[in-house]
Amino acid sequence: MGEQAYSFLPLSVSARPPRLVVVVPHDDDWVRWMALGLMRVSQVWGGSGSVLVPAAAVGHSGVERALAQFGPDHVVAYNPSWDSVDKLSPGLVDRLIAGQQVEDPAAREAATQMLRETAWSHALAGQAEEAAQDLRSRLAVNQHEDHVQLTHLFDARSPSELTALGDVARVPLYGVPRGLVTTPEALSCAMTIGVQEQLGTAEVDISAWQAATVHQAEPEAVAEARVAAGPDALAVRSHEAALCISVQRGIPNRDTLLVFGGKPEDYALAEALRQTHSRVFWVPWSEPSRNEGWLYVRSYTQDRILATSASLTSDEVRDRAGASRGLRIPSVDPDRDVKPEVVASAEVDFSCRQMVVLRDAWEQPRSLPVRVGEEGTLAAALSLPGEVPAGLDPDRHRWQVTLTAKNHPVPPLHALTSSVVIAADQNPWETFVRPADGGITYWSHRFDFVSAGAPLAGRLAAPKLSWPSIGKVLQQAAAGQTMAIRPSAAGKRAAIAERLLGSRTELEQLASSPGWPVLRAFTSKKTGWELPPGSAWNLKSGLVLSWDAIAAYKKTDWNEHARRADLDTWASQGVVRRGLVLGCCHCPIYEFYPLAEITQAYLCRRCGGENSLIQERWKSPLPEPSWYYELHPAVRELVENDGDVPLLATQFLRTQHWARPALVCEEFEVLRSGSPFVEIDFALATLDRVWLGEAKSGDALGGSPKEQKREACKLIEGCIALGAGGLVLATSKPKWSDATVRTLQHEVQGRRVASRATPKIVLLASLGTKPDVTVLDA
The missing domain is CATH 3.40.50 (Rossmann fold)
Structure with missing residues (x-):
């Protein structure tokens, strides 16, 4: 399609609170610090869907993997006020003010109040900030190129940043009294309920906290706080308190x-x-x-x-x-x-992923006109107007807008920054935009420049967005690893065939149709039926078939009328060309001449001699010449090289729940330092990850154990280099060989022992008959 082709993109729009990862400072008494951070997060709208991380836990591989799957909008460092820290070390503020020897009582009181409201300046706060910055880099969140305005969570509220839970909640709220959270057992209960600064100094037996964790039953002290809040009170860390629900995908x-x-x-x-x-x-x-x-x-x-x-x-x-x-x-x-x-x-x-969304403002249908680029990238021709979800106030509340395209997912890759998902003519500083939840999300309000007294339309963000093609996604991922990708020879052939038929889906349908064996008859491969005399000629340019050869193919579910219609369709698409087999009176050669080139007089392709269309020139001895059909060279090579295997693989994979919707890319090469490193037969981009695939007509990756190991390592390394979370191995055989499976298992086990990243490996077999998919059990 051309650059100026237009289409309408169906969208699902959701409003939700920002998702935070909050890095909390701490010392040896880390539980009380976490209680302090949990109390602050419990005051934020979206705290029920946010995550607190002690600074010491940043860098742990299991934690980092879970946080990457969580997909935060912002990674922030919690910087408490001196007043909050004074709650952990009572008298800290008074001792500091006393050391300044302020004589005047009024001045001392003013200095004390000012200090209590000031952000805590200490090495522990600096360590938390460094840990948060490290985590931002690891998760590719809040990077400078993303133009993010939120990096810290302070005790002082800022109306231009996060919304307070109390500004949204419609019922009284309760939490675990902070002073009671002094043990891990108490924290295990408080993490689900939330924490508030309430009076509560009674001792709570550890077994009561344990019972609260596994029974979901409140200790007496927590029950007292709930009763005191009122009969309609909700826990501060419940989704219901924030007018939200948790929706599951998958x-x-x-x-x-x-x-x-x-x-x-x-x-x-x-x-x-x-x-x-x-x-x-x-x-x-x-x-x-x-x-x-x-x-x-x-x-x-x-x-x-x-x-x-x-x-x-x-x-x-x-x-x-x-x-x-x-x-x-x-x-x-x-x-x-x-x-x-x-x-x-x-x-x-x-x-399965969960997403916390505003209860009355999620999966709202919208449609947006987009420009369709040659590679399949969709750029918005217009921007969706800013909307205020029911129950929220644009002057007091801030939210995230998440757009998910029905048939164009945006996978969560670190390499995809804001520049990839905004249109070329969009101001990148208008608001924070990033890929999220299989789509695109952005901050509800503008923060580039908003004039005083601006109307609502001038305060709300309405960016023009771009949904990248899978090719652009892979190019971006490769560039992030100082690599490059380029179409392979097989990929170019598949791209030509897709262009002839109109789409990858049409090509997949052709590969699974009864007509594919007929297309195979145009190649050097042996046909499964007897061709009538004179119905096929093996010319220098390739094999050509007449209608008699195609009609001789016996297939019960593909009658003569259907194959006649399919042949005409292929001819109109350019998959096959209709013409005559003609000779030359000047040189002894026969060639195929497409219908468009045939006139009463024609020139020989070999010697250029002029010929007249008479009975001596055509190959058949019949009184009139018979139409012959030549397969498009790119399609012929695709068929001859078992190009149906990757097509059948992607067609089947798109029927799986985890691959709906999916973008598909044909074969390509990954280049390292300018040299080919690994060939990938296909790629899928889904809502949750990128999958790379290897398709074989046989049941092994190589002819020897050494070749098997080398190919397995290259495929896995290719996945890691491009940020792909999954690897699909597909074959038309009933199953992969035991040696191949053992090689894969050994490689996966070795990588896990060495704590190296490993993609999820799926084995797909029996393509073309009864496909069977299994997850590799390492």
């Missing part, structure tokens, strides 16, 4: 996930997993408890119980999980006892 994960360990990184892992899994329990205590037995009893309605940790080894997690086996309670299935399965923190499955 097949809901019904597993129960236990996070063992009482270290800061264990808390951070549980915090992040809570935003992507429905049932997560942080179990920081080491002794077995009867409360865990209740948790296991509830699990009989779940698929599995998974146990993990960020600080403990697999054996230690297994020991802690097994400590409760004395409370074994059989599941509904009498042959299966409920037992937890141990999984490494870096291997927790993310089959």
Whole structure:
């Protein structure tokens, strides 16, 4: 399609609070610091869908992986005020003011008040800021090129930044009194309820906190806070308090996930997993408890119980999980006892994502005119007008707008910055724009320049956006790794065939149609049926067939009328060319002459001699010449090189729930230092990740174990280089060879032991008959 081709893009629009990752400073008494940070986040609209991370947990591979899946809008450092820190160390402010020896009482009072409202200046705050900056770089969030205005969370409120929960909530709120959160057990309960600065100094038994974690039952002190707030009170960290709900994309994960360990990184892992899994329990205590037995009893309605940790080894997690086996309670299935399965923190499955959205303003249908570029990039011709969701006030509230295109996903890749998802003529400083949730999100209000007294339309952001093609996505990912990609020879052939038929989907349908074996007859491959005499001629330019050859193909579900119509369609598309086989009176050669070149007089292609269209010139001895058909050279090479295998693979994959919708790219080469590094047969971009694929007509990656290992390593490294989270190996054979599977398993296990990134590997077999897909079990 040309640069100025236009189309309408169906969109789903959602309003939601900003998603934050808040890095909290701490010392050895990290629990009380987390309680302080949790109290601040509990005051923010969107705190129920945000994550707190102790500064010491930044850099942990399992935590980082969970945070990447969480996909924050902003990574901020929590910088408490002197007044907040004074709550942890009572008398700190008074001692500091006393050291200044201010004699005048009024001046001393003013200095004290000013200091209490000032952001805390300490090395711990600086360490948290450095950790937040490190995390921003790791997650590719809040980078300078993204033009982000939010980097810190202070105790002082700024109406131009985050919205207070109290400004949105319509009922009284309650939380765990901060002063009670002094142990990991108390924090495990407070992380789900939230924290408020309330009076509450009564001792709470640790077992009560444990019961609250696994039973979801409040300790008496928390129940008192709730009752005091009123009969309609909601927990400050509940989605309902923020007028929000959590929506799930994909097949809901019904597993129960236990996070063992009482270290800061264990808390951070549980915090992040809570935003992507429905049932997560942080179990920081080491002794077995009867409360865990209740948790296991509830699990009989779940698929599995998974146990993990960020600080403990697999054996230690297994020991802690097994400590409760004395409370074994059989599941509904009498042959299966409920037992937890141990999984490494870096291997927790993310089959379903959750997104916290405004309850009455999500998945609203819209349509937007877009310009369609040659590569398939969609650039908005107009911008959606700014809208104020019901229940929000543009003067007091700030929100995120998330747009998801129905058939054009934007995968979550670190390499995709704001410049990739905004139109070329859009002011990049108008607002914060980034890829998110399989689409594009932006900050609700302008922050480039807003004049005083501007009308609503001048205050709300309305950026012109761009949905990148999969080719641009891959190019951006390669450029981020100082690599490059280019179409391979097979990719160019597939692109030509797609152009002839109109789309990749049409080409996939052709590959799976009864007509593909007929196209194979135009190649050097042996046909599966007998061709009538004189219906096929092997010329220097290639094999040509007459209608008699095509009609001789016996296929019960493809009758003569259907194949006649298909042949005419192929001819109109240019997939085949209709013409005559003619000779030359000057030189002994026969050639195929397309219909457009045939006149009563024609020139020989070999010698240029002039010929007249008479009976002696045509190949057939019939009184009149018969039409012959020549397959387009690019299509012929595609068919001859088993180009149907990757086409069948992508066609089947797009029927899977996790690949709907998907963008598909034909074969390409990855270049490293200008030299080809690995060839990729196809790529898919979905809402959740990029998948790279290798398609074979055989059942092995190579002819020897050494070749198998080399190819497996190149494919995996290619995925890592392009940020692809998945690798698909597809074959038309009934299954991949055992040697291939063992090679892949060995490579995956080795990478995991070395803590190296590893894509999810899917094996696809029996293409063209009854496709079967399995996940590689390493």
